[in-house]
Amino acid sequence: MRKRMALLGLAAAGGVLLGRKWWQHRREEEAHVSQSEESYHQSGTRILILGAGFGGLSTALKLDQQFGPSDNVSILVVDRNNDMLFTPLLWTVASGRADPDNILIPIRAFQRGRHFHVLHAEVVGIDLENKRVHTSAGMRSYDILVIALGSHTTMPHLPGLEEYAFPFHTPADALELRNRLIDCIEAAHRTSDPEEKQAFLTFVVGGAGDTGVELAAIIHDYVTSGLAREYPWLVNHPVRVIVAGRADRILPTSNPGIAQKTRQVLESEGIEIHTGTSVKAVTATTVETSHGTIPSHTLFWAAGTTAPHVVKELPVHHAHNGAVFVDQYLRIPTHPDVYVLGDSAWAYDSATGNPIPATAQAALHQGNYLGKAIATVIRGGQPEPYEFKMLGHLVLLGRQTGVARIGDVTLTGLPAWVVWHLVYLLRIPSMTKRLQLTLNWVLSAILGRETGQIRLQTGTPLHQKMLELQTT
Template sequence: MKHIVIVGGGFAGLQAAKILGKYKNTFKVTLLDKNNHHLFQPLLYQVATAGLSQSDIAVPIRSILSKFRNISVLQGTATDIDFENNRLITDYKNIDFDYLILACGVKHSYFGNSDWEKFAPGLKTLEQAMEIRRRILSAFEKAEREQNLSKRKKYQTFVVVGGGPTGVELAGSIGEMTRYALVKDFRSIDPKLTRIILIEAGERILSSFNPNQSSRATRDLEKLGVQVWTSSPVSTIDDTGIMVDNERIETETVLWAAGISATELNNRLGVDLNRHGQIIVQDDLSIKNHNNIFVAGDQACFCGKDGNPLPCLSPVAIQQGTNIAKNIVRENKKLSRKKFKYRNKGAMATIGKSKAIADFGFLKFQGFTAWFLWLFVHIYFITGFNNRFFIFIKWCTSYITNKKGARIILNNSWRFFDKKTD
């Protein structure tokens, strides 16, 4: 029986596992992940801004795969590969494989300034989302008890770096929070006077959408009180503020949503990497000279029809996980592998309640229609019936009441900084 090892229980790894799990007499599968849960990253910003709880968007990988008797799930970190002996090196044991699927995702890039991370946490993991939530809510608590007006202003200033979908969602959600959810809860401060700045180095936000749609998103953000600064590269960040070009913004809350860089593992493998450190794969998603080792999802660099690398999106990861699993099945039946072809089904970004943009090629939507589609797609794709049901109820409630239910501050920052985020 062939042994397939999958590293990473994100969108790509999980998808491959679900397909291979159907061949219980042909394959034995081991899925290794450093966390015990699959995380629905597209809704992380909702946890960071107190709209949802951690368990709404994370499900134990073990429980998702429990019906597949040929799949074992292990919690551990892959640290290297012994290519000669087809052996995966992990932090607690070595695992031999016939096929290996790497699907480890990416982390944020601070463009060579890794010391900025402690001042400006990124949003990739549940720990980071909880840390961002703690910083946002604590800033309002500090402002409420502060008498000095310039300090109060500093606490009520939030800067989000990166005008991609994550930055837009975060900034929009903070805007909504200040305008609706928090508005009646404070006595000394007016949450509506909070300054929220979204900073983008490029000429416009949401650059993967067409210019009309990114202008619409800018206008929607401005309605929520978000200032959008484009062509504004960050030069430094410290614990009391951020320098953008030559302007200093005093704030204790800077949030990072820019750039990607691959995990440490890639650097150790001695394989071809692109400038972000993603592994350059062949047309069947295998690594050059190692045709039994595949890479899927964000960790892979695969160029689309236009010659550019495919974006880091969940449909790319899911389709690649499918392609790899099906090719392994084909090979086992002595059939040749199929090349990977990405089918782009469109892109969406949400800005706030009833505010979103959606681009399905010839069909483009904005406003309520786009937001409703966004809602439907996210409910549909979230793993597990319980999550779907509870998220739907929570969204309906918060839509009607404008409340954010998960506004609890946990003082756990020591854990965030102790833990390496790679």
């Protein structure tokens, strides 16, 4: 019996070792084949892609499918980060249901078994005349340039805005949001002045587009549901969440039906919607709007995005937000060897003439188009003009509710919430991240949300101000 057990044990250990060897062998086979910059420089056609987000990476992946090693085409992707941020799932980090690294996919993971190169560097300038790009790792020349550098949140020059408002664009912002909400609740917990308590429990969001609306819903969800276990007294103190937008409806660039349904869901949760309202100024304790002053210690800013500086300073035709106007092939009209896509581009659908929305969905679609279009041009052909096909519109509105429009079908409530999670879980391009997210979502549903504060930079001016406010 003992002998049999020992044999079984040996067989199992052998199996594990063989399995490991096979797996290592597979990974070596799959390993990225071009490890050096040399082939890029020596190649017949050098394609330089700036930005490894939705637009840049999808262009690189599609181009990689089009060309083999013998085609004498080399592709170099440059990004300041070594990962791609899957922004649609940032809400689940902000609401304490996922970790920031669950939604960051290493760019090197996309290289396995493919031929494109990656340069981890900052793009500091683009010289269109001499066809070269200045990076923190030196100069890179190109034959074809693809600009996919995204955008960041615009902070207009309003009194106090830059000093007091919080943006929401990165995993660090998502953690700061959680920190801020908890700071305010702790401050409200301490004070015995009812007006001050209410001001600490009032959160204003500037901007009523997709980001502003989802932000308001997540703040409401985290404060009333995520933190309820640790701060049970919150049940008896109404939390105010206010969305202020300049346009006469929320989601002004979306389908009016979706906007109406979203408004109904937000109002049913008790979120206040102030349309036709501009934020005029911010202080440490107030948000001044065109319709009066709101006593509040917190303004989150989600009103518009702007192109990065290196894109804005290009000597070409720009839209109001610094994005580059491109033609129906996503090229800069004066520089036909330069393509721009995603949030950095101002493009129109060649079939309808409508502007293309600044979304991950559009950036991915444009990247797939560009990969094929550039390959067609290199082979001497003429690509089709770019047409945008919207797959759907998903809005997450907090705890087990949302609005989803797919084709002609609009869902609200729990079905929309489920569709939202399923779609983004399937779309995140990493099996590891899918597993991590699913596990964290399930655990947070059973055990509760993350309610600890992760201080990214203790002693920042904002944090200091908060401490001062709490002690005065």
